[in-house]
Amino acid sequence: MKMLLMSAMFGAVSAAGFAAEPPDPHGWIGTETVNTRFGDFSFKNGYPDEASAAKLRDVLLISRAMEAYLAQMPAVSWYRTWKGTAAAGDKLPNQLVIWETLMDAKTLLLTGNTETVYGLAAIDLKRDGPVVVEVPPKMLGGFSDLWQESIAGIGPTGKDKGLGGKFLLLPPGYDGPVPEGYIVGKSKTFGGVLGMRGFLEGGKPEPAVALMKSSRIYPLAQAGNPPQMAFVNGSGKEIDTLMAEDVQYFSDLAALIEQEPADIVDTSDRFLLASIGIEKGKPFAPNADQKAALADAARLASAVARANSFASTDPARLVYGDRKWEWAFIGGSATWDSQGYVNTDRRAAFAYLAVGMSPAMVDKVVGQGSQYLSTMRDGDGKYLDGGKSYRLHLPANIPVVNFWSVVVYDSESRSELRNGQPFPSVSQYTGPVPNPDGSIDVYFGPTAPAGKDKNWIRTVPNKGWFTLLRFYGPKEEFFNQSWKPDDIVEAR
Known part of the structure; x- marks a missing residue:
């Protein structure tokens, strides 16, 4: 009777006279192979073997890279729009790309429309400092930073109330003088995008195009003698503004993080990015194994993005x-x-x-x-x-x-x-x-x-x-x- 009570209290007694360990209620990993949908991982006495440890580091890298891919997609996508717009035509500073006979399928732009005249300009506040943008009336659109956050709206519900006006975009951290007479917008990033649309009149784009061509973009420092404005006709042109869905995505993200202020992403996101090799002030130089893992992550994240957009259950x-x-x-x-x-x-x-x-x-x-x-x-x-x-x-x-x-x-x-x-x-x-x-x-x-x-x-x-x-x-x-x-x- 006493032995039965002790067994109940301390577990079964082995032939050697020692009580066997009861099943662990915490689910700790001991000496076993952990079978998961991501692979099998071998442990002895709670320690992973060398091959399992390496595979688990890959799982962590891929998981973090996928999360970074999905979380930073608005920025990487807009960065590629910024780059594609800047690279159009003669690649002149502050050029305005106008789809003069409307946007057709030769332009690669996410879900553009075919019924308004588009105008896009890549603005570089690091190169130029504060930038003046003279916007004509009757436009719809706005300015946004490279994380697609609005700087200032244009149109009936925007800061110009649809009347147009002189906008002044200020770079991050700017503490210089701000002259009067401008609609001021403060950007969180050095890269900015002007996107505007003009309505057809009588089904014709020409009036909107003429209005758009009265736009002017120039550094505030040259306001006394603005340079000649450059316009590029985007209609019928092979203009590519789309983000990559392979490992290039992470190179673009690294370039974006490098050019923008460190605090554009919060500290938890900074850690996430640093853990996959993307850190401001340091070169993005993954080794062959890391690059292969990031390539897998980009492909998986792209697949998840498609399911998230095309097969949502929200x-x-x-x-x-x-x-x-x-x-x-x-x-x-x-x-x-x-x-x-x-x-x-x-x-x-x-x-x-x-x-x-x-x-x-x-x-x-x-x-x-x-x-x-x-x-x-x-x-x-x-x-x-x-x-x-x-x-x-x-x-x-x-x-x-x-x-x-x-x-x-x-x-x-x-x-x-x-x-x-x-x-x-x-x-x-x-x-x-x-x-x-x-x-x-x-x-x-x-x-x-x-x-x-x-x-x-x-x-x-x-x-x-x-x-x-x-x-x-x-x-x-x-x-x-x-x-x-x-x-x-x-x-x-």
Whole structure:
């Protein structure tokens, strides 16, 4: 009886007279092989063997690199936009790239539209110090730093109230004099991007282009005698603004961290970046093994980014309870903090598909600004297939003051689909033929239905595609959802 009690208290007694260790309640790793989805790792007496330790360091490096890839995507994407814009044409300082006959599929830009005149300029506050930008009236857009944070908005809801004006962009840490007469914006980064759009008039881009060409960009130090302004026509040009999805991504991130102030990322992110070899003031020089791990991380992170953007399960993504349309800005915030914290998954979902995290693109302003719906699925929940034919029904009285448009994008590049048409879109400006009740049907497929050429967007077999439905100057019926687009349905 006494022995039984002792056994219960101290565990079973071995033949040698010593009590055996009871099962560990903490789950400690002892002498065993730990089997995981990332591999098997061998331990003896709680210590990893040499091969397992090396593999686990790789797992940690890849995990941290993937997190850095997803968290810093807005910055790396915008950095490549900044570089691609600066490299266009003659590569002159402060040049303004204008898509004078609208943006076509030769330009690689995340989900650009085909119905407004785009203007983009790369601004270098490290090279030039404070920079003056003279903005014409009737523009929509703004200035943002390289982390896509707004510096100053342009347009009816922006700092110029749509009237244009002289903006003065100040670099990080600037403490010099600020002359009067400017709309002042303080940038957190030395790199900045001016992005603006001009509206068509009578379906023509020329008036907006002429207005845009009255813009001027020059250092404040040359305000007394500004240099001649350089303009580049981006239409029909092979301009590449897209981020890499291989190990080059981390080289771009390292270059970005090196050129910008150290505190542009917080200390926890600085540690994360340093742990994968990216640290301001130190060369980014991964050895062969590290480079291979980073290449794996980039590929995995790109795959995760696609799943995050194209296969999201976030319930807030859905615009309507009974349809497949999704919000471009999930949660209704351009700063991604509508839940009381920054939701980096939502931010990454946007950044993989688009650029320009501007409040004017998401705020509810009836009759002004813009709103965006997207879908990559048909009404049955299947991904849109370039080899099949589909129809989208838009009920009568589409609720816009300015215009609406439907643009098709390549699911691989997330840029306009290269389909052989001048523009892969149907819009208020392209003259689609309405139905007798005023509604409009838009058709998608490799060939046009008979008599529907004006309402048709060609798709490409063996290519996935998705679309954005844009509302410029959305009316109340858009916001209260008394008007709703149908799902895209397969034409069987």
